[in-house]
Amino acid sequence: MKVNDTILKINNIEKNYAAGEDSEKVHVLNSLSFSVKKGEIVSIVGPSGCGKSTLLNIVAGFEKTDGGEVYYNNTRVFGPNSEIAVVFQAPELFLWLTVSENIAFGLNIKKEDKQVIKDKVSDFIKLVNLEGFEKFYPNQLSIGMQQRVALARALILSPNMLIMDEPFSALDYQTRIMMQKLLLKLWDKFKMTILFVTHDVEEAIFLADKTIVLSKRPAKIIDEIIVPFERPRQISIIADNEFLKLKSRVLGYLM
């Protein structure tokens, strides 16, 4: 692996939380280190409450570490960066804006040309299959559709990296598979690096090139699994023997 292939480098990060000012500190992240290559999809699984979301918040620049460093493209991360987009567990859309306005939000902040914004928004509406819903407000859409708006809103800024915090966990099984396929389709088009936290072991393996398994708190890495399946992947691989072996290996750590 060449050094400049690495887009994200996590170096011995530590994080403690205190519930209140006087209460004892909780050790959340224990000297975590790993790196992510450009264009790679990396999923992170681990027991509930182990600090997966904290890790994502640190990478996205929303939270500070208590030790160690995060490097994005060889530059230390100190705050949110327009090249790193985030999709949250809940869609977190702006309820007072229409679907189009939500998707255009980031470009409007950047004061892009009106016509450019209009064209780009209409492209992304097509990409996430929301034609005909441009003028709808988020509350008028299903959660799956709202999450597609959130994806479009993040990807329209052409981020090099997409961070996703259990983005499909609130969806039913069919919608989730549809969203996974959509995500892979978008990845195929933009080849952004994806860092993905999930509870769903099947999802973690199906989507990822590499699955990182975290221990319970204070989280450290117990395993890094390279997922060997070729892309594009068909949903049928989840019944493949190799896939099932990986799945039971990961489940073994979590049980």
Add this chain to the structure above:
Amino acid sequence: MRNKAPKISFVSIIFPAVLVLIWHLVSVTGKAPEYMMPSPIKLIFVMFDFVTGSLKLTSYSGTFFAHSIVSLGRVLSGFIIALTVGLPLGLITGRLSCIYKIIDPTINAVRSIPGIGWLPIAMVWFGVGTKTAIFLISLAGFFPIYLNSVAGAKSVPVNLIKAGKMLGARHILLFCKIILPWSMPSIFTGMRLALGISWAYLVLGELTGVNSGLGAVMMDARMLGHVDIIIISMICIAFWGKLTDEVLKLLMRVFFPTLGDDKI
């Protein structure tokens, strides 16, 4: 819900109709003397004259619009002052815990002083007259706007702020594009409460030292023994209070279509 404007049913008219009927009977039979409670029919005539000036029944004949405009001007000036101070201060206080800790306890302590308790000191500071009325109105309107702006700004979900930051909105943009619109339903509630209370404090402010406005008409009529005009002024204030509330709701519906029909 839309298309479901509350309909006034026949049943809900019975009660006020019976009350007016009893009122009428009590006045025509002389059980209540004219100087304490004029009959509803007389009130209708005096009201008509107060608005149009065509009957010359009282010395207030035809002065409805002149007094209303003065009162409306005071209410709106006070309301706008309350809004310009209360809204930004509330939003900032709601977002920055250090400022919240510094000023919120004091504001809440000051809030517990009843409005009428401010009248004497306001008269010392501003003299008797319009300034005192506007001061009282803006003071009264400030609290509900401030409190509801604080509540709105405090309730912005953490991840919504993160979403805004991730899309490049920082500082003032974050305030204008996310915190303000998110807080709008709450702010709107505060504005409606403030506008309602403004009319109450208008009367307080106009009771002394001014010779125009609906509150002044009331007080003047009391001294001249015009009970009919006192009651009519009360009705006029109710009318303007309701009308300004409806206009505020209409403006909100036009500018913030997603505020939710249940809120408006």
